[in-house]
Amino acid sequence: MTRWERRHLRNGLLFASPWIAGFVLFALYPLLMSIYYSFTAYNVVQPPVWVGLDNYRELFFEDPLFWKSLYNTLYFTAFSVPLSLIFSITLALLLNQKVAGISVFRTVFFLPSIVPVVASAVLWLWVLNPDSGLINSALRGWVGIEGPGWLADARWSKPSLILMSLWSVGGAMVIFLAGLADVPQTLYEVAELDGAGPVNKFLHVTLPMLTPTILFNMVMGLIMAFQYFTQVYVMTGGLGTPVDSTMFYALYLYRSSFYYLRMGYASAMAWMLFVVILVATLGVLYSSRKWVFYHGD
Amino acid sequence: MATKRMRRVAAMAALVALSITFIMPFMWMLSTSFKHESRIFPPPGEPPYWMPVTDVRDEKGRLLVQYGGKVVPDLGVDDFGLHRLLVDGEEVGAWDHEVEPLLRSGLHWENYRRAFEMMDFRRNLKNTLFICFAAVLGTVLSSAIVAYSFARIPWRGRDAVFILVLATMMLPYQVTLIPLFSLYSRLGWVGSFKPLIVPYWFGVPFYIFLLRQFFKGIPEDLSAAARIDGCSEFGIFARIILPLSKPALATTALFMFLFQWGDFLNPLIYLQDHTQYTLAVALQQFQSQHENAWGPLMAMGTVITLPVIALFFLAQRTFIQGITLSGLKG
Known part of the structure; x- marks a missing residue:
């Protein structure tokens, strides 16, 4: 090693040392402990007691609520992620038309995504209120029909949350806008020379060029959706009502750990969640080889 | 050309319709927050009611109500739950259902007053600002130092370690x-602000990534020249890189502030006493x-949301650049 290499190694480690210490304390240690706890009965107050695979056995074979919460989460993810993608691309495409007042529209679409989640959850609780909320009183007064019970109705509770999630697609929209700005103008000119209309230009130029951005937003959306918690905690008072229809995985995990103090059981749940997220993410990344198009680099 | 114009008109129409839909919930929040409680729940079958409505007081500040076809001052409610009314110079007791509030269009600030009272607003705001400030400061300083190592010092094994940084972002x-809860409870940190602040002084992977992207864009010659001149690594970091990275540092501070301002799960778990609440x-x-206290609830929602919206307007460019930087260069 040369003098410079030694100096760089020393300085590099020194500058990275806050993260290295943080990694050991706040990531590696908890990670290992979490594996250990998942094989124990543990309530924080007393020391953990080894129970082998009991937590996992209970999860898979004796706990219908585990499966229910997994189903609810997959349902939510399966609808909210693709719908949010389509919606945010649509907004970005509309904003990409050269019309007046773009910055105003962009602001309007973006703002809901930075509102504190608790505030937007309380607001939507009021918007979706079956008796006097904005949507149902508009339906009643202007259209003359009776709206659904939204969050009070087990059939509508998940669609309500999916609808609400579409209100906060602003972040993804901004990323798509930047992606659209990066599409080389020459490609459109070439397509026009070939006689492509707007539909063909979208299908054969815009969409392929956006696929890396779609992949990024899709993976981020998946990870967020699987961990969906605050909205449903606030909107159902932490209960996942009605009849467990909004008992999402992260909420059930929270209840297991901090209501029932079953920290060992909840650790096993956390690992199952990690596996589900990993499989879903890797699945998307694997499939992306077939549909993501990288231009140039 | 005609079809191009048609397309633009159609896009405009769609944008206007969608913006109105997006804005509606905000308007609903604002309008509810300024409404007298008797108008918050519309009569059945009526469309949404938007106009703020408040009560009317006389010149002595007494609430005016309708009672038996007359407008009279309400002196307050006595121990029996009777409204003490002043009718033709005489004090009369009346039940709630006999009394109708007198209303006019106007902002009903009472909701805000009630929300502040019921929530211990000042203390909650002080807690939130303290936690935000301490966490933002820690995040910016520590993430910048660590990002410098990954962006500007060519040490052996750096890229492998950086993959580890990225991997921790994926960890749910x-x-x-x-x-962590168990660790903090053994340290006696549960019920204090420490779990909401201390971890952010050890570099936050997302911001390490974001700042690294930015630092990498600064010409390498600057560092090389300074090194040959005998400048220490910390000197290069503090005197060359940091001053050139103000936009990225501002983005980090802004995003972290917003995150802390709205964070729910961590304060929910670690703060145990209402005097500590954010x-x-x-x-x-x-x-x-x-x-069902929708008036005060929407007032509080407005108060929590307004600083965020104000911040956005103050730092619009920082926002958009930050999101783009984190999203595209990934």
Whole structure:
């Protein structure tokens, strides 16, 4: 090693040392402990007691609520992620038309995504209120029909949350806008020379060029959706009502750990969640080889 | 050309319709927050009512109500639940259902007053600002130092370690939640602000990544020249790189502030006493105790949301650049 290499190694480690210490304390240690706890009965107050695979056995074979919460989460993810993608691309495409007042529209679409989640959850609780909320009183007064019970109705509770999630697609929209700005103008000119209309230009130029951005937003959306918690905690008072229809995985995990103090059981749940997220993410990344198009680099 | 113009008109129409839809919930919040409680719940079958409505007082500040076809001052409610009314110079007791509030268009500030009272607003705001400030400062300083190592010092093994940084971003918080809670409770940190601040002084992977992207864009010659001149690594970091990175540092501070301002799960778990609550937790607690107090609830929602919207307008460019930087260069 040369003098410079030694100096760089020393300085590099020194500058990275806050993260290295943080990694050991706040990531590696908890990670290992979490594996250990998942094989124990543990309530924080007393020391953990080894129970082998009991937590996992209970999860898979004796706990219908585990499966229910997994189903609810997959349902939510399966609808909210693709719908949010389509919606945010649509907004970005509309904003990409050269019309007046773009910055105003962009602001309007973006703002809901930075509102504190608790505030937007309380607001939507009021918007979706079956008796006097904005949507149902508009339906009643202007259209003359009776709206659904939204969050009070087990059939509508998940669609309500999916609808609400579409209100906060602003972040993804901004990323798509930047992606659209990066599409080389020459490609459109070439397509026009070939006689492509707007539909063909979208299908054969815009969409392929956006696929890396779609992949990024899709993976981020998946990870967020699987961990969906605050909205449903606030909107159902932490209960996942009605009849467990909004008992999402992260909420059930929270209840297991901090209501029932079953920290060992909840650790096993956390690992199952990690596996589900990993499989879903890797699945998307694997499939992306077939549909993501990288231009140039 | 005609079809191009048609397309533009159609896009405009769609944008206007969608913006109105997006804005409506905000307007609903604002309008509810300024409405007298008797107008918050519209009569059945009526469309949404938007105009703020408030009560009317006489020149002595007494509430005016309608009673038996007359407008009379209400002196307050006595121990029996009777409204003490002043009718033709005489004091009369009347039940709630006999009295109709006199209303006019106008902002009903009472909701804000009630929300502030019921929530211990000042203390919640002070807690939130303290936690935000301490966490933002820690995040910016520590993430910048660590990002410098990954962006500007060519040490052996650096890229492998950086992959580890990225990998920790993928780790769902649920996995570390319980061991960290257990660790903090053994340290006696549960019920204090420490779990909401200390971890952010050890570099936050997302911001390390974001700042690294930015630092990498600064010409390498600057560092090389300074090194040959005998400048220390910390000197290069503090005197060359940091001053050139103000936009990225501002983005980090801004995003982290927003995250802390709205964070719910961590304060929910670690703050155990209502005197410690942040605004987000206080709002949720308030909501769970007063489910139908929509006036004060929307007032509080407005108060928590307004600083965020104000920040956006002050730092619009920082926002958009930050999101783009984190999203595209990934």
